[in-house]
Structures are given as C-alpha cells and as structure tokens.
Amino acid sequence: MIRLAIAKGRISSEAETLLAQAGLEFPSFDDTRKLIISDKSGLYEVLLVKPADTAVYVETGVADCGIVGRDVIEETDPDVFRLFSMPFAQCKMCVAGKEGFEYKAAKKIVAASKYVRCAERHFKQKQIPCNVIMLNGSVEIAPLLDMSDVIVDIVQTGKTLKENGLVVLEEVFDIAPVFITNKAALKTKQKELYELIDILEKQAGISQ
Ligand code: AMP
DSSP states (O other): OEEEEEETTHHHHHHHHHHHHTTOOOOOTTTOOOSEEEOTTSSEEEEEEOHHHHHHHHHTTSSSEEEEEHHHHHHHOOSSEEEEEOSSSOEEEEEEESTTOOOOTTOOEEEEESOHHHHHHHHHHTTOOEEEEEOSSOTTHHHHTTSOSEEEEEESSSHHHHHTTOEEEEEEEEEOEEEEEOHHHHHHSHHHHHHHHHHHHHHTTSOO
16 A cells, blocks of 8 residues: 645645546545545545645655645655656745845845744845744735835735736746655665656656
C-alpha cells in the first residue's frame, strides 16, 4: 500500500481529478470529512492534511509520498526528494505593495508575510535590510494600515491584491504542486512507488 499526503484545498481538488484520470478511484475529497481515504483497489491511501504539514508527513515517513505546493517546500526546506512539478494550481510568490512603492537605498523596509523565510531570503539576496512581520493570513491588510511597506505572498489571479488596492512589485518564484517522496519509500516500496510516479507523470503530461 502506498500512502500519499495531499495538501487539502486548492491542491487536493485538482489532484483528485489527476488521480481519477490516472485510474485511482477515491470518494470525493471535497465531500468528505474523512482525513484518511482509501481508493477502490485498496492499494492507495490518501491523507488530507494542512498544506504546511504535508511535507512533515513525508519527511517523517508516515506518508510514502505527497503533493505539496512549492511555497511550502521553499519555506520549510524539508528533507524529502522533490521529483516533479504538476501542471495545475499554478501561482507566484510575489512582493506586493502600494503602487509606486520603491525601495530606498539602505533604508530598512518592513514586510508582512506568512512566508517569513522566503521573504527574508529574498530581501537578503537583494541586499535590502528588512524586518519581516509574521502574519498567518489576510496579509494584504498590513500595507493598507501602514503596518508594513510590502507583503510577500502568493498571487494567483491578482484579484485579492486588486480589490485591496495593491499591486505586484516583484515576482519572487513560480509555484506549482510538487510530488515529493522520502528515502525509505524509494528503498522499500520502489516498484509500487515508481508505478504511481509513472502514471502521474504520464497523466500530468511530463513523460510519454
Ligand atoms: P488571487 O486573488 O487569486 O491572486 O489569490 C491570492 C490569495 O489567495 C492570497 O491571499 C493567497 O494567499 C491565496 N492563494 C492563492 N493561491 C494559493 C495557493 N495555491 N495556495 C495557498 N494560497 C493561495
């Protein structure tokens, strides 16, 4: 049996379609309150977990593999193998703020973000001194109320920024769901895991 941890929400909705197209029949992820779901064949089990926890289940070996956004991988840097990206739920990590905001040389800026490490890394690379305030969500509020100069957050359609009078100032990295696995699973469940990887890659149009 292969156990797959999937980030519940945007990723799980689309992963469900991909898994179904690959012939893995699960009850609807959106309609159930169950957190552990078996497929019809009994060969696969899905754990529906918080996005930020997905890699933890794989890293600790509780799950053999997982599907998680690159945002989580970049923020938490888990000890897992990142095998391939999937062509859905794509978005970007961006720096956003009020239109016209410009960094002034050597002047410290304040950023609000749920992705503190990504934000710190980005401004360090740009050699911009920065204080990052950790917020768990609705970060768009911070620059509106002058709590921060900018935010570092995920932008998909740009609607949330627009409705809050903010604009993308810089793109930091592209985000897509990533298929991850661990050393133990690659060793002990190699055959079953490669079968799954093969069908998912084919379904995702990554290999023919
Ligand atoms: P949008 O208005 O479509 O640009 O979406 C931006 C809002 O949705 C922000 O508050 C983001 O934090 C959140 N968001 C968008 N895409 C994702 C994603 N793939 N994972 C987590 N949060 C997301």
